[in-house]
Amino acid sequence: xxxxxxxxxxxxxxxxxxxxxxxxxxxxxxxxxxxxxxxxxxxxxxxxxxxxxxxxxxxxxxxxxxxxxxxxxxxxxxxxxxxxxxxxxxxxxxxxxxxxxxxxxxxxxxxxxxxxxxxxxxxxxxxxxxxxxxxxxxxxxxxxxxxxxxxxxxxxxxxxxxxxxxxxxxxxxxxxxxxxxxxxxxxxxxxxxxxxxxxxxxxxxxxxxxxxxxxxxxxxxxxxxxxxxxxxxxxxxxxxxxxxxxxxxxxxxxxxxxxxxxxxxxxxxxxxxxxxxxxxxxxxxxxxxxx
Numbered sequence: 001x002x003x004x005x006x007x008x009x010x011x012x013x014x015x016x017x018x019x020x021x022x023x024x025x026x027x028x029x030x031x032x033x034x035x036x037x038x039x040x041x042x043x044x045x046x047x048x049x050x051x052x053x054x055x056x057x058x059x060x061x062x063x064x065x066x067x068x069x070x071x072x073x074x075x076x077x078x079x080x081x082x083x084x085x086x087x088x089x090x091x092x093x094x095x096x097x098x099x100x101x102x103x104x105x106x107x108x109x110x111x112x113x114x115x116x117x118x119x120x121x122x123x124x125x126x127x128x129x130x131x132x133x134x135x136x137x138x139x140x141x142x143x144x145x146x147x148x149x150x151x152x153x154x155x156x157x158x159x160x161x162x163x164x165x166x167x168x169x170x171x172x173x174x175x176x177x178x179x180x181x182x183x184x185x186x187x188x189x190x191x192x193x194x195x196x197x198x199x200x201x202x203x204x205x206x207x208x209x210x211x212x213x214x215x216x217x218x219x220x221x222x223x224x225x226x227x228x229x230x231x232x233x234x235x236x237x238x239x240x241x242x243x244x245x246x247x248x249x250x251x252x253x254x255x256x257x258x259x260x261x262x263x264x265x266x267x268x269x270x271x272x273x274x275x276x277x278x279x280x281x282x283x284x285x286x287x288x289x290x291x
Contacts, residue, residue: 009264024190036262036265036266036267037262037266039059039258039259039262040058040259040262040263040265040266041054041055041259042055042057042259043056043257043259044258044259045256045257046258047256048255052111052146053259057103057259057260057262058263058267059262060260061086061260061264062249062261062267066239067139067247067264069239070239070242070243070244070247071244073154073239073240073241073242073243074223074243074244075106076154077154077157077158077161077222077225077241078121078198078219078222078223080158081158081162081165081218081222081225082218084162084169084216084221085162085165085166085169085210085214085218085222086169086214086216087163089165089169089170089172089173089214090169090173090211092110092166092170093169093173093174093177094173094177094199094203094220095153096170097174097177097178098275098285102280107170107171107174110166110167110170111168111170111171112167113163113164113166113167114164114165114166114167114168115167116164118164118227118228118231119227119231120233121164121228122162122227122228122232123231123259125156125160125232126147126231126232129146129156130146130147131143131144131145131146131148134146145236146234146253148236149233149237150236150237150238150240151175153233153236153237153240153241154240154241155216156232157228157229157232157233160213160228160232161222161225161228164228164279165218169214169218172210172213172214173207173210173211173214175210176207176209176210176211177203177207177217179206180203180206180207184202184206185198185202185203188201188202191278199267205288206288208286208287208288209287209288211286212279212283212286212287215279216276216279219279220272220275220276221277223245223268223271223272223275225243225245225246226243226245226246226249229241229242229243229246230246232247233248234246235247244267244268245262245268247264248261248264248265248268249261251264
């Protein structure tokens with residue numbers, strides 16, 4: 001009986017200590033999720049009364065050509081950033097892991113863009129790609145409207161996004177490389193394996209869990225892109241850079257269709273959920289020695 005009372009007291013004490021965090025989660029996460037999900041089935045313009053419309057918001061969005069273009073842009077952006085944002089940092093991490101001269105300086109330099117606020121990054125690159133006074137046109141001796149051409153704006157955003165996240169992914173890959181037994185690499189050299197054979201047959205398999213982690217977090221963050229697009233292109237030109245999170249903002253605060261904005265948010269949630277689910281199911285094939 002005494003032990004039962006002590007256990008109950010410990011549980012109450014623990015709940016008391018974590019209650020501020022639980023309250024914050026309930027107020028700032030659970031309640032907004034419930035409200036936004038409810039609003040996805042309603043018509044509301046932030047001013048008038050809320051009217052229940054059932055699945056009308058979802059039907060209207062999925063039938064719009066505008067949304068299909070946004071969905072296409074989102075997948076193009078996400079796939080490009082995820083592929084380049086994994087391959088380039090992996091190559092750089094392998095080079096830096098060879099302990100070349102100035103490796104620590106290179107690591108710090110690569111990480112600076114990641115810790116730089118996105119608004120600063122967007123403003124700097126917006127100036128670089130300015131068609132009139134931008135550095136890009138001056139260096140390349142061209143006269144391109146980088147951010148105002150529907151064929152160039154998306155590649156520019158992908159380039160800037162990859163440039164910003166390279167440093168973080170490099171650090172993650174370097175942490176994974178540090179766990180690889182160097183004796184395996186030395187043994188492969190003694191057996192006559194060249195760099196590419198060692199990289200393919202030893203480094204990649206032993207680093208596969210890290211690669212899987214980087215793919216997952218990079219793809220999820222790419223689906224949630226907003227601030228860079230808001231600062232540099234506002235979804236233009238001709239909606240060529242408009243992605244799902246930015247369209248949520250436009251539906252809610254430009255068109256005042258909060259119900260549709262909420263519906264797009266839950267369509268995006270569903271896409272990310274199934275993406276992660278597929279990635280998790282494929283982990284046994286992607287990750288070496290995964291049970």
